Amino acid sequence: MQIGTVIGNVWATRKEDHLKGLKFLIVQPESPQGSAIDFAYIAVDRIGAGVGDKVMVTRGSAAANMTSDLRLPIDALIIGIVDSIDVERGDDFAKGTRDD
Amino acid sequence: MQIGTVIGNVWATRKEDHLKGLKFLIVQPESPQGSAIDFAYIAVDRIGAGVGDKVMVTRGSAAANMTSDLRLPIDALIIGIVDSIDVERGDDFAKGTRDD
Amino acid sequence: MQIGTVIGNVWATRKEDHLKGLKFLIVQPESPQGSAIDFAYIAVDRIGAGVGDKVMVTRGSAAANMTSDLRLPIDALIIGIVDSIDVERGDDFAKGTRDD
Amino acid sequence: MQIGTVIGNVWATRKEDHLKGLKFLIVQPESPQGSAIDFAYIAVDRIGAGVGDKVMVTRGSAAANMTSDLRLPIDALIIGIVDSIDVERGDDFAKGTRDD
Amino acid sequence: MQIGTVIGNVWATRKEDHLKGLKFLIVQPESPQGSAIDFAYIAVDRIGAGVGDKVMVTRGSAAANMTSDLRLPIDALIIGIVDSIDVERGDDFAKGTRDD
Numbered sequence: 001m002q003i004g005t006v007i008g009n010v011w012a013t014r015k016e017d018h019l020k021g022l023k024f025l026i027v028q029p030e031s032p033q034g035s036a037i038d039f040a041y042i043a044v045d046r047i048g049a050g051v052g053d054k055v056m057v058t059r060g061s062a063a064a065n066m067t068s069d070l071r072l073p074i075d076a077l078i079i080g081i082v083d084s085i086d087v088e089r090g091d092d093f094a095k096g097t098r099d100d
Numbered sequence: 101m102q103i104g105t106v107i108g109n110v111w112a113t114r115k116e117d118h119l120k121g122l123k124f125l126i127v128q129p130e131s132p133q134g135s136a137i138d139f140a141y142i143a144v145d146r147i148g149a150g151v152g153d154k155v156m157v158t159r160g161s162a163a164a165n166m167t168s169d170l171r172l173p174i175d176a177l178i179i180g181i182v183d184s185i186d187v188e189r190g191d192d193f194a195k196g197t198r199d200d
Numbered sequence: 201m202q203i204g205t206v207i208g209n210v211w212a213t214r215k216e217d218h219l220k221g222l223k224f225l226i227v228q229p230e231s232p233q234g235s236a237i238d239f240a241y242i243a244v245d246r247i248g249a250g251v252g253d254k255v256m257v258t259r260g261s262a263a264a265n266m267t268s269d270l271r272l273p274i275d276a277l278i279i280g281i282v283d284s285i286d287v288e289r290g291d292d293f294a295k296g297t298r299d300d
Numbered sequence: 301m302q303i304g305t306v307i308g309n310v311w312a313t314r315k316e317d318h319l320k321g322l323k324f325l326i327v328q329p330e331s332p333q334g335s336a337i338d339f340a341y342i343a344v345d346r347i348g349a350g351v352g353d354k355v356m357v358t359r360g361s362a363a364a365n366m367t368s369d370l371r372l373p374i375d376a377l378i379i380g381i382v383d384s385i386d387v388e389r390g391d392d393f394a395k396g397t398r399d400d
Numbered sequence: 401m402q403i404g405t406v407i408g409n410v411w412a413t414r415k416e417d418h419l420k421g422l423k424f425l426i427v428q429p430e431s432p433q434g435s436a437i438d439f440a441y442i443a444v445d446r447i448g449a450g451v452g453d454k455v456m457v458t459r460g461s462a463a464a465n466m467t468s469d470l471r472l473p474i475d476a477l478i479i480g481i482v483d484s485i486d487v488e489r490g491d492d493f494a495k496g497t498r499d500d
Binding site for chain 5: 302335346348356359360361366379389392
């Protein structure tokens, strides 16, 4: 799963069937240490996340496991709102070689 | 899901069975802030998107969830035509470090 | 799906069961505008593609949807032989910023 | 699968249903030769891994195969704690061209 | 699928259930033309590959299709030992622009 921060919303009236009513949020992916690591993307949210929340996102077809009956064509799902992140060792990848 | 703009069409007469009749569009992937982020690719469209439309695309095997009975060998599906994108915070990744 | 050109063949006598008889082709992935975009890889072909053909390839586990009964361990499938590609707007990503 | 070292923990009280009780660890991905190769990410652990352990991680929707009945929306699973790695030939990719 | 060369082994006593008895090999991914293209990773082998063998690898959740009954949490499977590779046209991507 990937850490990220919710930075906005997307609206689309014309959609694939079965996707009506889903909430689509824009997530900026980040390393656990807090640096932005790639371009922002769109994730489905069902747990009440909002702009500014730090979240965990499942990417790829596993996101569709949110429904066990009818699998939906979605590839990113917010699965948790982060309370705290505890990195005990290792520098952020972006900052160069790890020190252990 | 990824934001993108439809920029063209692809035609292929000789195809895998079960793919006859599907519409294949060329999508230029973009960040929610609007910059091109990778090479264009081909996505299936069933909701009537056309050249110039800003769309949401599901990539990977979740695209095949568009049909619940017979799963098709497709890896990109246009799932929505974007009405509006609201980025409330954060610079575009391409433009450098985020400001929050 | 990805555009590519078939550039060769791979032979492997010792294989996972259920893969006997499949044809494995080498595909050079390309942007719809025609530039090489990554290293070549191996794709399964069932529709009679050959060296020099421009093809559409489905990558990832959706490739295994080519068989509905027994799913095979393959991650790339040629799904179409391209007749024509029509890019109506947008420069190739490799060439810099898009012009719209 | 990918080699990595567990470097921390993530806590999230508000979560998708069915994910309660799972342990989420932060993993720094590494080459088998030991160099950090990308940003750290979050993986589910059920086998008792802890900070400092070298682990094998399955990424993507195959991680959800850990449960055969109800598939969960997770995309990374620690599948083993590494006893030893034996690289018999080849330089680390990061260090330049291989020597064979 | 990806071409690669087996360069070593990984041992892990403590593992997810159902993975006991599987053989885990280290694979250096290569272009069909023979250049190393990324960091090495771990793949499951059931067909008797060994260090020095050139192999075809299926990556992602399709690797789990090796078993049709119980799907395992693995994301890379050696599916063939390469007899020969015939690249009829196109330079290696690493070496610059293709010549056709």
